[in-house]
Amino acid sequence: MYDSTLKTGICSYGMSGKLFHAPFINAHPGYELAAIVERNNNDSRERYPHSKLYRSVEEMCADKNLQLIVVNTPTHLHYQQAKLVLQAGKHLVIEKPFTITVKEAEDLSAFAEKNNLFISVYQNRRYDGDYRAVKEVLQQGLLGELREAEIRYDRYRPSFGGKQHKEGNLPGAGILYDLSPHLVDQAIQLFGFPKAVFADVWKMRNDVEAPDYFEILFYYEKLRVRLKATCIARESTYAYTLHGMKGSFLQQRSDMQEQQLQAGVKPSLENWCPAPSAPDGLLHTELNGEVVRKETTSSPGNYMGYYDDVYKALTGQGANPVPAADGINNMRIIEAVLESFASGKIISL
Structure with missing residues (x-):
């Protein structure tokens, strides 16, 4: 091989x-x-x-x-x-x-x-364990017809981090270019390319020059998907929330690869990163005619993939x-987000 x-x-x-x-x-x-x-x-x-x-x-x-x-x-x-x-x-x-x-x-x-x-x-977040848990639930059809979903990426960084290319007055700076590519990519992979977009982009901290908040709404024929990120979330919530006609699935952002890499752990082809030490998901649905509500634990991800x-x-x-086509679609969404925010209108794609 x-x-x-x-x-x-x-x-x-x-x-x-x-x-x-x-x-x-x-x-x-x-x-x-x-x-x-x-x-x-x-x-x-x-x-x-x-x-x-x-x-x-x-x-x-x-x-x-x-x-x-x-x-x-x-x-x-x-x-x-x-x-x-x-x-x-x-x-x-x-x-x-x-x-x-x-x-x-x-x-x-x-x-x-x-x-x-x-x-x-x-797009390494396709290889996160938490995202893959969400993907598996959808592939198994455990929620019935999906009607609503939210993917969010929250951080607690209440002041300027010191990097101009991340938060300064430079093209491509700000949370929209930093984090939305992850969420946009995951949403397209899970649900397909949206029919339209509506968005809010904001600068909430006083000491940064680039946007540090966004909320994006994807429109599908029978589905709404919300993507959101903020820099002042000291208390985290579920990163993925999905509601279907049969049930719901909630999943924390629990992948530990970045923390392990920061600690100096060396990656490998096999699973080198531990799984979450406690349940990180909640499935509440109907299985075989019975209502089931149970905690779930995601498997480890691996960026080596x-x-x-x-x-x-x-x-x-x-x-x-x-492929490049996926990157182009991501850029199409970001441009539509900026157009929507500037005009206050829903932008068809």
Whole structure:
């Protein structure tokens, strides 16, 4: 299955590089973490001394040995650096959000298709254990015809975190570009592409320049889906709430992979992250003619599944887990959200 090795480089060694990319690429038998970009520091030398250290993305793109490059830099740099990667003839994994605009996303996709290059958007939350628990409940039809759903991503960060590209006055900054790509992607995967969108986007904290709250309503023929995120939720609630004609399912955001990675745990192909230590879901429905109300516990997720799927796609063993088309649809939603907020109207898609 892993007869060849993909020589891979990553464009940044900040949080995403340290936690979500380098450990998985390094641990997977089908990859070689061959290059890392750090503009000023040498932090990667401690863990990955075997990789080449470059001081710019341009310099790394000139490395003829690299086959795949991960663009995991701030959002406002995505289009420019992804274009450099593709122009250098490299395959591309790009962090969410794909780009800032639909036009940019479509341009990258068209360039890659024309030049027979691979693009995959890093939507790692498809590999969260909590999301997969929700997906399984829906696949089993345990709730009957679904009529209402909510997916939320709440944090407690009452003051500015210090990163301008996250919360400052830069294109692509703010919670809409940071967190909504996760929720939008999950909603489309679970329920399909919506017919229309209505949205509210707000800046609730005084010391940030970018929006830190959103509420998005997806319209389907017989379903409404609400996506929501805030930065001032000290008390958390269920991340997923689903109501069908037969029953309801509530699921906490309980996946522990990020915490384990922050603690220095090394990932692997097998389940390396523990399951929640206590029940994290609640199913209240009708099974075999009887009303059942029971607690549930999700299985561990594994972000290694994403890189394994990318490897299989690049070696002809499987499909692209998150093709450019998925990223383009995500950008279509974000543009519709901004249009809805600006106009106060429902935007048809």
